[in-house]
Amino acid sequence: MTTTRLAAVADGFGRDVEQNLAQIATYVEAARAQDVALLAFPEACLGGYLSVLGSGRDGTHADAPEDLPPAMDLDGPELRRVAEVAGDMTVVVGLCEADGTARYNSAAAVTGDGVVGVHRKVHQPLGEGLYYDAGEELLAFDSPVGRMGLLVCYDKAFPEAARALALDDARVIACISAWPASRTAGAGDVADDRWTHRFNLFDSARALENQVVWLATNQTGTFGSLRFVGNAKVVGPGGDVLDTTGTGPGMALASLDLDDVLGTARRSMFHLRDRRPDLYRAGELVGGARA
Template identity: 55%
Template structure:
């Protein structure tokens, strides 16, 4: 059975009303195109951090505005549910934990009636741990459009993260980002920037590694000191880019057939089936001589 899916490239700020209006516009556009599943970027509710680096951006010390902390069962998520109706969407936000203090860079998959799954970002780049606590779980979940797994931004640089979701049966992995251009020696044309290149290569590799559909959404434009690279896309299990926004804003829309594509692309070489876990032990090691050596290099 075929369906249309779409990944978003757009600019979201601290202004929640601007965010809701943009969400509504994009949902309307997607619905008109027949889209069943829509992936918004990281931090689409309330915007991302205004900069990256070890600047002490904690709730108590920063002089910059922090993303609004939102509860999963709060009115902000409920407002998004009202806007999306029967469409299944994934969307990023800053989650406030039950203790009222701990904050996570998080995402949720929902429609107007249900919350199908949520995720807290595990891998944290460039001082992000000053602003957020880290999650510790990768889990796929069932939705009306298939079995879905979620990641956020830097997670895509870690093959283990996508593999965890694929092994849990994810048919579609959604990678939501606020991925900026390089901070130094930025290319004049952002499409040629080295961080844009990495963003795109990770998307292709993770789809092909795990033979899953990969939906990458991203912020676009600028916020604070960050200049985002867009390039929202849909990638098939063979690593082929089916649709992309490049640097522009809007929707990357593709028609996919999960069952037929898996039958074709996994019929011969099936990477998950052909794994050799018996020889992968060091991949998950957290101690040992060679690991400590790398830690020493990182501290140097």
């Protein structure tokens, strides 16, 4: 039996990149002491997220952010420093990725050898597209822990995104987030917030429907006008939460024999095998009606 230790982080990460890198190094050190092979950090853990999100249906911001996340190259000094501390561990971080004049809200999987996988956030909520370009691919990749995929925050609300990765043979999916509490009908206790409920529901649903191991990370605390809901977790392929940080900062950790747990989940009812794509109608809904 081969056991793999997987961990997901919840914590606050702001604009101070040096502080971000120090936080990452501290968590990596703690994870290495527990033989963690895959450690995932929140969306925008390098340089912070947007300080506001618009609430209008027209996709605009009511307020402009005071400042924007710093743009970073995938071969730049920030990810090189992550690689230095990662060593033989696979570490997933979030950053504003620069590609020429384009800027992407990206997740990068990094080992001591460098970047092994990148995902550019495809789905953009509440005016985020004013500041980031949208990604155009949903692809899995090979890593030291096996075939895996990455998603960023709002991507998890779309079943097709995780399904595309599962159909590309991802066995582990890490979805990194800066998921806030509701700004229009928020609860006094973030644990009771309706957006916290949605965050947790999506995690279990995406793991179960694709029968994959799911890592969810999130920011905590506040940044600008946003209050984040935390709840980093590791979810098994049956949708069961194996460990969670709750709303506070920390590291959720689980030890799994990936071959065994995935084989058991898929042995009798294998959702990917039992699909009927010939019956699934294609097309887009426009104004509530199918185009």
